[in-house]
Amino acid sequence: MSTPHEVPPATLRRVIAASAIGNFVEWFDFAVYGFLATLIASQFFTGESASVALLKTFAVFAVAFALRPLGGIVFGALGDRLGRKRILSLTILLMAGSTTLIGLLPTYASIGVLAPLLLTLARCLQGFSAGGEYAGACAYLMEHAPQHKRAFYGSFVPVSTFSAFACAAVIAYGLEASLTPEAMNTWGWRIPFLIAAPLGLVGLYLRWRMEETPAFRQAMAEGKAHAHSPLGDTLRHHGRTIRNLGAFISLTALSFYMFTTYFATYLQTVGQLSRAQALLVSTVALLFAAAGCPLAGAFSDRVGRRRTIGFTCLWVMLAVFPAYWLASSGSLAGALLGVILLAIGALMSGVVTTALLSECFPTRSRYTASAITYNVAYTLFGGTAPLVATWLIEQSGSRLAPAFYLVVIALLALIGGLALPETSRLSLHDEPGDTAEREATSSTAR
Numbered sequence: 001m002s003t004p005h006e007v008p009p010a011t012l013r014r015v016i017a018a019s020a021i022g023n024f025v026e027w028f029d030f031a032v033y034g035f036l037a038t039l040i041a042s043q044f045f046t047g048e049s050a051s052v053a054l055l056k057t058f059a060v061f062a063v064a065f066a067l068r069p070l071g072g073i074v075f076g077a078l079g080d081r082l083g084r085k086r087i088l089s090l091t092i093l094l095m096a097g098s099t100t101l102i103g104l105l106p107t108y109a110s111i112g113v114l115a116p117l118l119l120t121l122a123r124c125l126q127g128f129s130a131g132g133e134y135a136g137a138c139a140y141l142m143e144h145a146p147q148h149k150r151a152f153y154g155s156f157v158p159v160s161t162f163s164a165f166a167c168a169a170v171i172a173y174g175l176e177a178s179l180t181p182e183a184m185n186t187w188g189w190r191i192p193f194l195i196a197a198p199l200g201l202v203g204l205y206l207r208w209r210m211e212e213t214p215a216f217r218q219a220m221a222e223g224k225a226h227a228h229s230p231l232g233d234t235l236r237h238h239g240r241t242i243r244n245l246g247a248f249i250s251l252t253a254l255s256f257y258m259f260t261t262y263f264a265t266y267l268q269t270v271g272q273l274s275r276a277q278a279l280l281v282s283t284v285a286l287l288f289a290a291a292g293c294p295l296a297g298a299f300s301d302r303v304g305r306r307r308t309i310g311f312t313c314l315w316v317m318l319a320v321f322p323a324y325w326l327a328s329s330g331s332l333a334g335a336l337l338g339v340i341l342l343a344i345g346a347l348m349s350g351v352v353t354t355a356l357l358s359e360c361f362p363t364r365s366r367y368t369a370s371a372i373t374y375n376v377a378y379t380l381f382g383g384t385a386p387l388v389a390t391w392l393i394e395q396s397g398s399r400l401a402p403a404f405y406l407v408v409i410a411l412l413a414l415i416g417g418l419a420l421p422e423t424s425r426l427s428l429h430d431e432p433g434d435t436a437e438r439e440a441t442s443s444t445a446r
Contacts, residue, residue: 007144007214012153015144018210019137020160021203022092025196026130027161029099031168032192033061033123034261039189044116046108060120064127065383071131072371079132079367083216084140087132087367089207094129096200098122103193135357135371142358143213143428148301151308151355151424155297158350159290165260166286168192173279216363234365234372241360242369246377247416248309248356252349253382254409255316258402259339259346260286262386263327267335270328270399277332285339289347296351304424305359308352309417316345316410320403328399349413359423366428381409 007015033040037057045053079087101122108115137157145153171192179188211217235242260282267278300308319341326338357370392401 007146012144014206014210015141016153016156018088018203018206019141020156021199021206022088022095022133023137023157024160024164024167025092025096025099025199025203026126026133027164028168028199029095029102029126029193029196030061030064031165031260032172033102035168035172036189036192037061039185040119042185043107043109043189044105044119056116060116060123062383063120064123064130065379067124067127068131068375068379069372071128072135072375073131073368075129075132076135076368076371079136079139079371080365083212084136084143084367085207085210085212088136088140089204091129091133091136092200092203092207095126095133096196096203098126098129099193099196100200101125103190103196131375132367132371135374136367138354138357139366139370140213142355143216143363147425147427149297150359150428151300151305151351152294152297154354154358155293155351157354158347159293161256161350162260162286162290162293162347166283166290169279169283169286171195173276173283218363234368238361238365238369241420242373244416244419245356245360246373248349248413248420249353249374249377250381250416251313251316251409251413252346252353253378253380254385254406255342255346255349257382257385258389258406259289259342262389262402263339263342265386266324266389266402267327267339271335272330273332273335277335281332281335281339284336285343288340289343292344292347293351296348297355300352300355301424304422305352305356306418306420306422308348309420310414312345312348312352313410313414313417315348317407319345320406320410321400324400324403356420356423358428359426360420363428 041053041057045056075087075091099122102119105118105122106115134157138154141157142150142154175184175188175191264278264282267273267281268275271278273281296308303311323338323341326334326341329335329338353374357374358366361369388405389402392405393399395401398404
């Protein structure tokens with residue numbers, strides 16, 4: 001086994017900042033688009049009824065998810081061949097640029113049908129670039145982190161995710177509270193999207209100054225990085241791991257979007273809370289989740305990935321029904337307690353996913369395999385979460401229908417997650433020949 005590469009603490013702090021800021025820009029855009037959907041609909045789909053315009057706005061939102069797997073394949077292959085640093089610099093540039101573009105687009109009143117077309121193209125570019133962002137940021141951070149603290153350091157990637165949603169909620173609420181409806185419709189809605197420009201430039205500066213990861217440099221020195229296998233070989237050699245890890249990440253995706261996106265709607269439609277109350281509850285819960293991620297990372301480093309998987313899945317299955325019951329009570333305190341119960345499952349699954357994405361695959365195919373696994377799971381179970389939850393309630397007539405759905409996915413995640421080997425003590429600098437050998441190596445560390 002190769003000697004671990006120790007990275008100075010100052011370098012680790014810069015790596016965390018460089019990894020987290022791109023992820024922040026990515027999720028900030030997704031959150032802002034969702035929070036301002038009604039305003040975007042009125043600006044880009046003028047002439048339609050309010051409901052049709054909103055449906056078209058969310059259809060454009062879904063396009064970004066559809067392109068994420070393709071982006072994961074393209075940027076993953078490039079990242080395994082050319083290095084993590086170069087590709088992550090490109091993805092943050094594309095993401096920040098496309099987000100800023102949305103804030104600069106002329107509206108339907110100015111250029112007619114070209115407005116929604118340009119909006120769709122901007123969202124396509126954002127979704128495509130986002131496909132290479134999360135898995136790449138995780139790989140970049142994990143390949144720098146100390147072996148015994150990988151989940152702790154990796155937890156700062158989901159910290160940036162939850163923080164992005166919280167910041168988007170605060171900014172959207174602040175703009176609506178401080179601006180007149182006319183000002184908000186005219187120019188106020190553009191401000192959150194334009195914020196991506198300076199954030200992206202800071203992120204590009206941080207990433208461009210960083211060195212390549214120790215694991216990738218070692219693979220380069222041993223002539224393995226440029227021997228990266230094509231997509232077909234990656235799927236053939238790591239197909240079982242992709243399937244099992246994807247099953248667990250389905251829970252990560254579903255619990256995240258149930259918690260961050262759908263639950264605010266549930267609090268209003270079922271819990272009868274006002275929009276301001278629902279936004280307040282969601283913001284507090286998001287900040288709680290961001291603060292809890294490092295604790296979850298330290299827990300996973302101490303007990304191992306498989307025990308963390310088991311705890312997370314069981315927590316979701318046991319907590320989801322009380323969470324939805326409390327949320328439907330109409331009480332502000334009950335809603336807050338309910339959403340925090342969901343937040344614990346979402347943050348636990350998010351943190352262990354960050355570590356598993358890098359630990360389950362060897363260096364030469366890590367970016368490609370993890371990007372495919374992550375983005376396919378999020379496209380199937382994350383992007384569809386609000387739609388499926390709403391449909392289940394309508395079909396069954398039960399307010400708890402989304403909770404049953406989450407339990408089924410948690411059971412699937414438990415089966416897939418426990419089929420994975422224990423990887424918390426596995427060195428990311430080793431290069432076993434295939435997944436079977438990698439699993440045999442990790443079994444000695446249990």
